[in-house]
Every structure is written in C-alpha cells, then in structure tokens.
Amino acid sequence: MQTGNGKGVFAGIAIGKIFVFKKQELVIVRGTANTVEEEIERYKAAKELSAKQLKVLFDKTAAEVGQEEAMIIDVQLLMLDDLDYEEEVLRKITEEKENAAYAVTATGEEFAEFFASMDDPYMKARAVDVGDVSKRIAMNIQGINPDGIKMEEPMVIVAEDLTPSETLQLDKNMILAFVTQKGSSNSHTAILARTMNIPSLVGADIEITPELNGKLMIVDGNSGKYYIDPDDITLDEKERRRKAQLQQKELLNQLKGKENVTIDGKKINIYANIGNPKDVDLVINNDAGGIGLFRSEFLYLGRDSAPTEEEQFASYKYVAEKMNGKKVIIRTLDIGADKKADYFGFAEEENPALGYRAIRICLDQVDLFKTQLRAIYRASAFGQISIMFPMIISVAEVKRIKEICEEVKEELIKEGHEIAPHVELGIMIETPAAVMVSDELAKEVEFFSVGTNDLTQYTLAIDRQNAKLDKIYDAHHPAILKMLKMIVDNAHKAGAWAGICGELGSDTTLTETFLRMGFDELSVSPTFVLSVRKAVRDTDLSKKTTV
Amino acid sequence: MKTVTYTIKDELGIHARPAGLIVKLANGFKSDIKLAVGDRSGDAKRIIGVMKMAAKQGEVLTVTISGEDEDAAAAEIQKFLEVNL
Incomplete structure (x- = not known):
C-alpha cells in the first residue's frame, strides 16, 4: 500500500482503478x-506493460469480436517477445547509445519495411502489426497510454494538471475522481x-508514472489522503464510509420538490451554476429553481474560432427551452486571465487577473459582444432569460452596456426577430x-450576483491559482462578509x-448568515442544490444567534 | 536429432496465426527447433523469423529438432502440422 496527501476539494470517497492522463503525443528524438x-530498464518496463495491455486487449477481442481477430x-x-526484435532494440541502445523509444521505433520500422517488401499480400499486411507493437512500446516508454483516453469503466484520473479544454475530452460518466499534482483548491479542476x-x-504529492495505470486507488476527499494498492483493512473501512455517504446523498434526494424555506418561513431561491448546455440535465435532476450562472465562455473554449451567432443561439435556446420557463441567467463572455482561447490572439500578460478580460474585451471589441447579445436576445423568446455582465468596475461601463443592448434589440426587431418583451x-x-459603488450601480440594473471567488481574490490580493497561498485564502474573511452585507443592502435600497x-x-456553514443578510438567491453547483436546501430548511431565523 | 518433413496444404501458407501457434508450441520444448523451406530457414521459437520465411502452399517444410525432448517435440509438431497446415 502506498499513501500520500493532497488537498481535498470535494468531500467524499472514491474507489477505483487509476487512469493516468497524459498528453497523447509521441515525440521521438535521438540519443540519450x-x-x-x-534505457534498457525503461525498455523492459514498457515491454512488460505492453504485454499486460495486449493480454487485456486479447481477452476483450476474443470475447467481443472472435478468436480469429484475437489471434x-x-x-x-509474440512479436513483443521475439528475440530477433529484442536483440536489435538492445543493440541500438547498447552500441548506438540510442534512447529506448528511438531504438524501438527504428527497429519497428526496419522490421515493418521487410514485411512490406514481401510479395505475399498477407505478409505485407503484417508490417502494420510490427509497427503497432513498436508504437505501443514507445508510447509506454514515454508514459502515454497507447489505448487512448477511452475508459471502459469509471476510473480515477491522475494527472499533472488538467486544463479546461483537456477535461472536455473526458467522458464525465467515466470519472470517479481527479488527483492532480498541481492546481489549488480554486483551480478549474477543483x-x-x-x-x-x-x-x-x-x-497531491504523487509521482506520476505509467505503471500507475490500472492500480486500485482510494481517494478520500475528506482527509485529503490517497491510497494506492490499499490493504484489505483500509479498503473495507473506506468502502463502508463511501456507502454511508451515498446514503446521505439518498437522504438529500428526498428533499427534491421541497421548498427552500426556513423553519420560520423565510424563502430564498436556490439556482444552479452551469458551464455547458449539457449540464442542464444535472440542474433538473437536482431540482434547482433556475440557472443562476450560465458560464457562456465554455462555448468559446476548446475550439479554433469564436462560435457564430447561430451556434450560440442554438445553445441558449436549448437551455432556455429545457428549463421550461424557469430563470436562466446567462453571463456574457468572461475570458482572459486564466481562461484563454488561442484564436483571440491575446498577448501574454504580466498579470492576467488584472488584465484584458471579460467585459473589458467586450466593450473594446463591440462586434464580438454584439454577436453574443444578438444570440441571447433571440433565445429570450424561448424561455425566461436574464443577462449578467462580468468584471464591472464602474457605472459608466453599465451605461455603455445598456446602450449596446438597446442597439442590439432595435436591430433585431427591425430584422423581424422575435424577442422577449x-x-x-x-x-x-x-x-x-x-462593491464600493454598488449603491450607484443598483440604480442601473435589476439584480446583482456576487462572484465570491474573484471578489475574494481581489479583496485579499491572493492569486486563486497559487497553491502556496491556499492557507491564507480565507473565504470567510470579515472584509468579504462586510462587503456582502453592503452589496445586499444597496441592492434592496434601489429595488x-x-x-x-x-x-x-454552497458553503452551508454560511447559509444562515446569507439568509440573515437578506440575500434573495444562492446559485451553486447543481450537486449542492439539495444540501443547501437542507441547510435552509434546518435554519430558524426567529432564534437569537451569534452569527 | 529428429527431422519432420511436411508439405504445406493450407492455401495461405504459414501465415500469422499458424506462425504464432508454431512459436508457442516450440517454446514449450527445451530442444532447439529450426524450420527450413526452400533456401529460407528460421528459429521456430522466433515469430518474426518464422513469418519472414513466408512458407507457401505446396512447399516442403523441414523441421529439425535436437535436444533432450526431441522425440516428444517431433511427435507434437507432426500432429500440429497435419491439423493446422
């Protein structure tokens, strides 16, 4: 059993086989x-791993396709074990002082060439097999999973770090847990x-090697501990706790369809945050009253060009219709800083969190902004859509935004599009x-939504992505709580x-505080909707409290 | 030393699948086992060598076996060739 630590970002226990996520590129260089x-050791280890993988593939093919194919x-x-092949690989490593990946690739090419030159068409085709075997060994040498990122069963993803676009490639139904070396508790993976x-x-303090693939791992998000190849006692105990937590989840499910109301009758809206139109199902399954934050930037990421008006319209319309009259708050493009799309061609910035991002880009590149607004307004005919603008610092910005919105509406009406009244x-x-000008801002808009992650980062001057600062990143800092109170008071004063x-x-230790401050809405990850509902229903504001 | 000769009847000759089976069978014996067909020859325990021989239908395959279990090996190989090739 091997154990280690990381920072837990979601409480709960996952138990499953490891999948090492590596960028899938084979780069062959000369020498070493x-x-x-x-180098011989690396070759031998990769060969052994390749044999294991091929045996699994053999059984699967025999069972699902047939014996003939499996042969x-x-x-x-057998090629993997072939002595002619191995002798040549070892000769290249020993005599030519080549690295193992090059030796394998070059030997594979030589053997494949020979097969390809044979006049028997059947044998010619075997060139592919020897090439395949060599590529597999070379990928294993470089720690790349040759069978791709397709997972047959839900697994624990172990990675150095994951970018938002990399996580998009993964089938979410197949992920039991993430364990990353890098990243802070406010990173995108988290x-x-x-x-x-x-x-x-x-x-996490984990050394990432290809040998981890397929090993059993326990991830304990409560204690921040992980266990690889756990002993039976540990496995039993964790499995018991995992089941207990599932039961708790079941209990929360019983709260579906119930009102978000305190014991003494105060109500609050609980909405959900989403980053992808596909997440709407999660919102509905968790019984959220609406979507309080639809992060539209995910429509812009992981692709080669900006989404067109039609593409965006289709996504917004889909979400609005699926929500069936419930509120959908779309946040306009919030890129820059830590969320970049290459096609925008933004220059590297010294300080991206304080840089050219979000509404600053939209007010600078008005065409880009208008394309999105057109799509949103057009979708407004199909449900109850609200629009929310990120990174505001002044009343002037809001006035300018409202002018642009009016222009967009006029254009659309002139073109004969239907939009919500x-x-x-x-x-x-x-x-x-x-926060400081929230009294003035409140006169210009119909609602405020507090982005506590950035507000905390900017107020405490703590970089969210810097893991070293996690210890002092205090989301409950009195400065933040005072600001929250100020925001809600100023909003209400202006209606x-x-x-x-x-x-x-979603921090249920603060639910009562938020209720007392007078917040009208909390928008949380879909999976937190029911636990926040439970917290609200367990609260009695008529009782005196120290909060 | 034992020798087995066999005329290949399979229309594909010693293609990948039977080559694999021969190599597996040969590796089950301690004896040194060599294959020859025409002017090509190879070690029966090395798949790529066996495949490179590209023995075809109608060709005569000669198997030369020498070692402590050569009798058993010769019998098994004879049987294998008749069933598979």
Whole structure:
C-alpha cells in the first residue's frame, strides 16, 4: 500500500482503478543522457506493460469480436517477445547509445519495411502489426497510454494538471475522481470536481508514472489522503464510509420538490451554476429553481474560432427551452486571465487577473459582444432569460452596456426577430470597486450576483491559482462578509435583488448568515442544490444567534 | 536429432496465426527447433523469423529438432502440422 496527501476539494470517497492522463503525443528524438542500463530498464518496463495491455486487449477481442481477430493480437504479443526484435532494440541502445523509444521505433520500422517488401499480400499486411507493437512500446516508454483516453469503466484520473479544454475530452460518466499534482483548491479542476460531485485531490504529492495505470486507488476527499494498492483493512473501512455517504446523498434526494424555506418561513431561491448546455440535465435532476450562472465562455473554449451567432443561439435556446420557463441567467463572455482561447490572439500578460478580460474585451471589441447579445436576445423568446455582465468596475461601463443592448434589440426587431418583451439585466459584483459603488450601480440594473471567488481574490490580493497561498485564502474573511452585507443592502435600497453565484454560496456553514443578510438567491453547483436546501430548511431565523 | 518433413496444404501458407501457434508450441520444448523451406530457414521459437520465411502452399517444410525432448517435440509438431497446415 502506498499513501500520500493532497488537498481535498470535494468531500467524499472514491474507489477505483487509476487512469493516468497524459498528453497523447509521441515525440521521438535521438540519443540519450541516461546510461545504457537505464534505457534498457525503461525498455523492459514498457515491454512488460505492453504485454499486460495486449493480454487485456486479447481477452476483450476474443470475447467481443472472435478468436480469429484475437489471434492477430496474439501475434503482436509474440512479436513483443521475439528475440530477433529484442536483440536489435538492445543493440541500438547498447552500441548506438540510442534512447529506448528511438531504438524501438527504428527497429519497428526496419522490421515493418521487410514485411512490406514481401510479395505475399498477407505478409505485407503484417508490417502494420510490427509497427503497432513498436508504437505501443514507445508510447509506454514515454508514459502515454497507447489505448487512448477511452475508459471502459469509471476510473480515477491522475494527472499533472488538467486544463479546461483537456477535461472536455473526458467522458464525465467515466470519472470517479481527479488527483492532480498541481492546481489549488480554486483551480478549474477543483471547480469541475465540485460541479460533478466527485471527491478529488489537487496539489497531491504523487509521482506520476505509467505503471500507475490500472492500480486500485482510494481517494478520500475528506482527509485529503490517497491510497494506492490499499490493504484489505483500509479498503473495507473506506468502502463502508463511501456507502454511508451515498446514503446521505439518498437522504438529500428526498428533499427534491421541497421548498427552500426556513423553519420560520423565510424563502430564498436556490439556482444552479452551469458551464455547458449539457449540464442542464444535472440542474433538473437536482431540482434547482433556475440557472443562476450560465458560464457562456465554455462555448468559446476548446475550439479554433469564436462560435457564430447561430451556434450560440442554438445553445441558449436549448437551455432556455429545457428549463421550461424557469430563470436562466446567462453571463456574457468572461475570458482572459486564466481562461484563454488561442484564436483571440491575446498577448501574454504580466498579470492576467488584472488584465484584458471579460467585459473589458467586450466593450473594446463591440462586434464580438454584439454577436453574443444578438444570440441571447433571440433565445429570450424561448424561455425566461436574464443577462449578467462580468468584471464591472464602474457605472459608466453599465451605461455603455445598456446602450449596446438597446442597439442590439432595435436591430433585431427591425430584422423581424422575435424577442422577449423584457429581459432582466444584472451585473456580477466581483471587484472591490463595484462593491464600493454598488449603491450607484443598483440604480442601473435589476439584480446583482456576487462572484465570491474573484471578489475574494481581489479583496485579499491572493492569486486563486497559487497553491502556496491556499492557507491564507480565507473565504470567510470579515472584509468579504462586510462587503456582502453592503452589496445586499444597496441592492434592496434601489429595488434590485441580490444573489451569490460564487463558490461561497454552497458553503452551508454560511447559509444562515446569507439568509440573515437578506440575500434573495444562492446559485451553486447543481450537486449542492439539495444540501443547501437542507441547510435552509434546518435554519430558524426567529432564534437569537451569534452569527 | 529428429527431422519432420511436411508439405504445406493450407492455401495461405504459414501465415500469422499458424506462425504464432508454431512459436508457442516450440517454446514449450527445451530442444532447439529450426524450420527450413526452400533456401529460407528460421528459429521456430522466433515469430518474426518464422513469418519472414513466408512458407507457401505446396512447399516442403523441414523441421529439425535436437535436444533432450526431441522425440516428444517431433511427435507434437507432426500432429500440429497435419491439423493446422
């Protein structure tokens, strides 16, 4: 049993086989800085791993396709063990001082060439097999999973780090947990883990080697510990706790369809945050009253060009219709900083969190902004859509935004498009500046939604992505709590409503505080909707409290 | 030393599948087992060598076996060739 630590970002226990996530690129170079013995060792380990993989593939093919097809894999297995092949690989490593991956690839090519030159068409085709085997060994040498990122069963994803676009490639139904070496508890992997309700660790002290693939791992998001190849006692105990937590989840399910009301009768809206139109099902399954934050930037990421008006319209319309009259708050493009799309061609910035991002880009590149607004307004005819603008720092920005919205509406009506008679406009409060002028801002908009992640980062001057600062990143800092109170008071004075859509909204130790402050809405990851509902229903505001 | 000769009847000759089976069978014996067909020859325990021989239908395959279990090996190989090739 091997154990280690990370920072737990979602409470809960996951037990499953490891899948090592590596960028899937084979890069072959010449020569090596290692000793001959080290290169031979790498070759032998990769060969052994390849044999294991091929045996699995053989059984699967035999069972699902047939013996005849499986024999081809059997031949690959024999090639792997072939002495002529191995002698040539070892000769290249020992005499030519080549690295193992190059030796394997070059030997594979030589043998494949020979097969390809034979006049028997059947044998010619075997060139592919010897090529395949060599590629497999070379990939294993470089720690790349040759069978791709397709997973047959739900697994624990172990990675150095995962970018938002990399996580998009993964089939979410096949992920039991994430364990990453890098990342802080506010990184994208961490947020994704919370959205998906899966126990995960970031900043884990784990050495990532291809040998980890397929090993059994326990991820304990409560204690931040992980166990590889656990002993029976540990496995039993963790399995018991995993089941207990599932039961708790079941209990929360019983709260579906219940009102978000305190014992003494105060109501609050609980909405859900989504980053992808596909997440709507999660919102509905968890019985959220609406979508309080639809992060539209995910439509822009993981692709080669900006989404067209039609593409965006289709996504917004889909979500609005699926929500069937419930509120859908779409946040306009919030890129820059830590979320980049290459096709925008943004220059590298010294300080991206304080840089050219979000509404600053939209007010600078008005065409880009208008394309999105056109799509949103057109979709407004199909449900109850509100629009929310990120990274606001001044009243002037909001006035300019409203002018642009009016222009877009006029154009659309002139073109004969149908739009909703009223589309609610609101802003994110996520800069200390916006908090300080929230009394003025409230006169311009119909709602505020507090982005606590950025607000905390900017107020405490703590970089969210810097794991070293996690210890002092205090989301309960009195400065933040005072700001929240100020925001909600200023909103109400001007007749606007106020909500929270940052991570803090799902912190049930603060639910009572938020209720007492007078917040009208909390928007949380879909999987937190029911636990926040439980917290609300367990609260009695008529009782005196120290909060 | 034992020798087995066999005329290949299978229309594909010693293609990948039977080559694999021969190699597996040969590896089950301690004896040194060599294959020859025409002017090509190879070690029966090495798949790529066996496949490179590309023995075809109608060709005569000669198997030369020498070692402590050569009698058993010769019998098994004879049987294998008749069933598979």
